[in-house]
Amino acid sequence: MTELAIKKKQRPKNLDLKTIRLPLPGKVSILHRLSGVGLFLCLPLILALFQWSLSDGGFECVQAVVANPIGKLVLLGLIWAYLHHFCAGIRFLLLDWHIGIDLPSARKSAGLVLIVSLTLTAVIGGTLLW
Amino acid sequence: MKRNVVGAHYGLTTWIAQRATAVLMAIYTIIFLVAVLVVQPGTADAWRAIFANGFMKFVTFLFFLSLFYHAWIGIRDLWMDYVKPTSIRLSLHVLTIAVLIGYAGWASKILWSL
Numbered sequence: 068m069t070e071l072a073i074k075k076k077q078r079p080k081n082l083d084l085k086t087i088r089l090p091l092p093g094k095v096s097i098l099h100r101l102s103g104v105g106l107f108l109c110l111p112l113i114l115a116l117f118q119w120s121l122s123d124g125g126f127e128c129v130q131a132v133v134a135n136p137i138g139k140l141v142l143l144g145l146i147w148a149y150l151h152h153f154c155a156g157i158r159f160l161l162l163d164w165h166i167g168i169d170l171p172s173a174r175k176s177a178g179l180v181l182i183v184s185l186t187l188t189a190v191i192g193g194t195l196l197w
Numbered sequence: 198m199k200r201n202v203v204g205a206h207y208g209l210t211t212w213i214a215q216r217a218t219a220v221l222m223a224i225y226t227i228i229f230l231v232a233v234l235v236v237q238p239g240t241a242d243a244w245r246a247i248f249a250n251g252f253m254k255f256v257t258f259l260f261f262l263s264l265f266y267h268a269w270i271g272i273r274d275l276w277m278d279y280v281k282p283t284s285i286r287l288s289l290h291v292l293t294i295a296v297l298i299g300y301a302g303w304a305s306k307i308l309w310s311l
């Protein structure tokens with residue numbers, strides 16, 4: 068037991084964020100966390116826009132927000148955050164079910180998540196905002 | 198035995214709940230996209246009609262409840278990862294729950310004033 072503890076201590080350790088090279092699945096994972104937190108922080112904005120869009124005369128106001136370049140950018144960011152979180156979330160659910168759990172598949176699906184979520188953002192964002 | 202106060206001693210149930218709510222939201226996302234694709238809501242009335250529909254109102258509310266529960270678990274995990282002092286962590290837990298319960302009330306008001 069003590070031997071084990073000593074061995075554990077001697078393992079090389081690198082927690083310097085600047086020199087850690089995060090592999091692709093790691094990047095997808097941290098983006099999943101960041102997008103989840105971003106969406107959480109934007110919930111008041113999302114609910115307010117939803118309420119507004121359904122209120123009397125509010126639909127046109129929301130259309131004006133969409134027409135505004137800054138509004139467009141913010142909404143595009145939210146759409147990407149949702150779609151990335153959605154795609155990466157489904158990947159995590161599959162991994163939880165031990166689907167695609169081996170390293171080569173897991174690397175491939177991480178790349179796929181990035182590509183699919185960006186493509187969907189372009190298609191859905193493009194359709195709704197332009 | 199030395200115990201740490203983490204504000205959560207129900208790991209597995211919560212873990213499953215996070216997955217279950219994720220699946221519900223994923224299904225709703227497809228339903229919503231199909232509804233928008235079919236209705237093509239270009240006017241206020243068409244947009245409103247989507248959520249005035251009884252089925253859509255019900256599943257949209259279910260989506261919001263799933264979202265708030267899911268976000269609670271996710272943000273709770275975040276506090277547990279990054280905030281170590283127990284008093285601050287528990288305060289943040291309470292704040293997060295309070296905010297999310299408020300959102301749930303807000304969402305029901307939006308949907309049922311249609």
Ligand code: HEM
Pocket residue numbers: 099100102103104106107110152153156157159160215216219220222223224226264267268270271272274275
């Ligand atoms: C279709 C919709 C969604 C799916 C499929 C989904 C899926 C998931 C999954 C599987 C996890 C667990 C990840 C893990 O344990 O590493 C998770 C975590 C999380 N989700 Fe979602 N989610 C969805 C929507 C949302 C929304 C709308 C929000 C924002 C309010 C959100 C916020 C979070 C947060 C904050 C976490 C914790 C992140 C972490 O621990 O790294 N999710 N989501």
